[in-house]
Amino acid sequence: MTEGLKKHLKNVHGQIWKEVETDTKKRNEEKAKIEEEVESKRRKLGIAKPGDDMKNQPTIKDMVSKFTKVDPSGAIQKKYDEALIEMISCNFLPFKLVESPEFHNLIQCLNPAINLKSRYFYSDLAGKYAKEIIEEVKKLISEYTDASLAITTDIWSSRSQDSYISLTVHFVDKQFRLHRWTPAVSLFNQSHTGENVQEKLEDLLQNKLNIDLDSWPLFATSDNASNMVKGLGLSSLQMYGCVNHTQQLGILDSFKAFKGELDDYTMLDASDKCKDLASYFHKSPLGTMLLEHECQKFGHSAKVIHQANDTRWDSRCQNMEDVLHHEQCLLSLAKGKLKVKPKEGPAYSLVPSIDEFRLVKAAVRVLKVCKVTTKVMEQEKVHYL
Numbered sequence: 001m002t003e004g005l006k007k008h009l010k011n012v013h014g015q016i017w018k019e020v021e022t023d024t025k026k027r028n029e030e031k032a033k034i035e036e037e038v039e040s041k042r043r044k045l046g047i048a049k050p051g052d053d054m055k056n057q058p059t060i061k062d063m064v065s066k067f068t069k070v071d072p073s074g075a076i077q078k079k080y081d082e083a084l085i086e087m088i089s090c091n092f093l094p095f096k097l098v099e100s101p102e103f104h105n106l107i108q109c110l111n112p113a114i115n116l117k118s119r120y121f122y123s124d125l126a127g128k129y130a131k132e133i134i135e136e137v138k139k140l141i142s143e144y145t146d147a148s149l150a151i152t153t154d155i156w157s158s159r160s161q162d163s164y165i166s167l168t169v170h171f172v173d174k175q176f177r178l179h180r181w182t183p184a185v186s187l188f189n190q191s192h193t194g195e196n197v198q199e200k201l202e203d204l205l206q207n208k209l210n211i212d213l214d215s216w217p218l219f220a221t222s223d224n225a226s227n228m229v230k231g232l233g234l235s236s237l238q239m240y241g242c243v244n245h246t247q248q249l250g251i252l253d254s255f256k257a258f259k260g261e262l263d264d265y266t267m268l269d270a271s272d273k274c275k276d277l278a279s280y281f282h283k284s285p286l287g288t289m290l291l292e293h294e295c296q297k298f299g300h301s302a303k304v305i306h307q308a309n310d311t312r313w314d315s316r317c318q319n320m321e322d323v324l325h326h327e328q329c330l331l332s333l334a335k336g337k338l339k340v341k342p343k344e345g346p347a348y349s350l351v352p353s354i355d356e357f358r359l360v361k362a363a364v365r366v367l368k369v370c371k372v373t374t375k376v377m378e379q380e381k382v383h384y385l
Contacts, residue, residue: 070113080114085126095119095126137169137183138210144173149211150219151237153201153228155192163188165197167204184208197231224249243377247370251313255363260355270359271308271316273352274323277330278305280350294329302326314374317367320360327357 010017070076088095096119097103107114141149150170157163165188170180184204190196205211205218213236220237222228223245232239255268281287282305295302303326308319323330334351352360 068113069115072115076113077115080111081117081122081125082129085122085129088122089126089129095123098122134183134208137181140173140179140181141169141171141209141211144179145171146174146216148217148219150221151201151205152221152242154222155188155197155228163192165200165204167201167208169209192227194227194230194234197227198234201231201237202235244374247373247377248311248313251367251370254366258359258362260359265356267359267363270352270356271320271363273350273356274305274320274360275308275316277323277350277352278307278319281305282307290333291326291329294332295326298328298332300329313367314371317364317371320364320367323352324357324360324364331357 006017084098087093088097098117098119104116107116148171152168152170153166155163155165165186166182167184167186168180168182170178172178186200186204188196188200201220202213205213211218218237219240220232220235221240221242222232223242229239229241252268255271256266258267259265260267260270281291292302303322305322305326306315306318309315330351331354334349
């Protein structure tokens with residue numbers, strides 16, 4: 001309708017103009033509603049508007065993948081869920097991983113047809129599979145064990161200071177195959193007395209694994225902590241001390257007894273000095289820079305001095321070997337560049353003396369032999385006795 005015709009109708013035929021105006025408004029509203037519905041469908045389907053940049057328009061493959069998901073309870077989805085639970089459980093990953101955008105993106109790249117589920121689903125599924133594994137372990141024990149059963153156990157605390165006790169079962173079946181399972185890791189926040197250790201272990205054996213404590217000989221191995229020794233001694237199990245832990249205690253006693261030439265420090269003191277030195281370099285960028293500079297002066301490669309773990313002499317051995325690698329550089333630094341000033345008393349050198357280095361060398365020779373026996377005794381998949 002032209003502008004002239006609009007003016008004529010408005011001025012001469014007022015009633016007709018009102019009818020035309022009402023009809024036009026109604027048609028515009030209907031048109032806008034239709035366009036809004038079309039735009040909503042386009043957004044849901046990911047279809048670009050006519051004239052939009054064609055780079056943003058999805059491919060046929062993308063469109064098909066949006067509507068092609070596997071059956072949520074079918075074989076393919078079940079296989080995926082089982083593999084994901086195995087990965088989470090065996091690698092101690094958090095369940096929230098399955099809800100992260102990066103994980104969703106990874107699955108979309110691998111197989112867009114897979115249904116992505118929540119962490120609560122996989123948490124419940126892990127509990128279900130755990131029960132199935134426990135039943136399978138019970139079945140294996142009842143079918144293949146008719147002579148004896150051995151367990152190993154330990155207590156430790158988490159970062160949040162919750163205590164746990166573990167129970168691992170070991171047995172050789174009728175085909176002389178070695179089995180090792182850890183069917184129980186239980187919260188253990190009560191006092192760690194021998195009586196409580198005994199009660200907890202026997203409860204796990206009887207109620208978790210349905211083992212009759214009087215049915216066949218039961219053997220147990222743990223560390224030599226007094227509460228574990230007492231708890232296993234009170235129980236129905238025959239205890240055998242951990243060979244590796246006994247060896248560790250023997251090393252500690254020997255290091256305390258073996259003294260240097262001046263008789264005012266021991267091999268343990270020399271080892272502790274190496275431990276302190278590693279801790280210093282771990283915390284001090286300046287100390288690390290000084291060591292690297294000395295290494296360049298003497299023409300040999302700088303090496304990280306690993307920190308020692310108090311409970312594992314293997315790590316002590318590695319720590320002392322690393323210190324010996326830098327002996328010449330460290331003795332050069334000992335002339336004044338590596339000293340610590342405590343709150344009380346004079347400054348002292350972090351670097352072992354020449355006599356302490358002799359003790360460190362002797363300690364490493366001994367620990368290298370112990371390292372071999374430790375590796376042999378800690379094997380879990382072969383018979384070594």
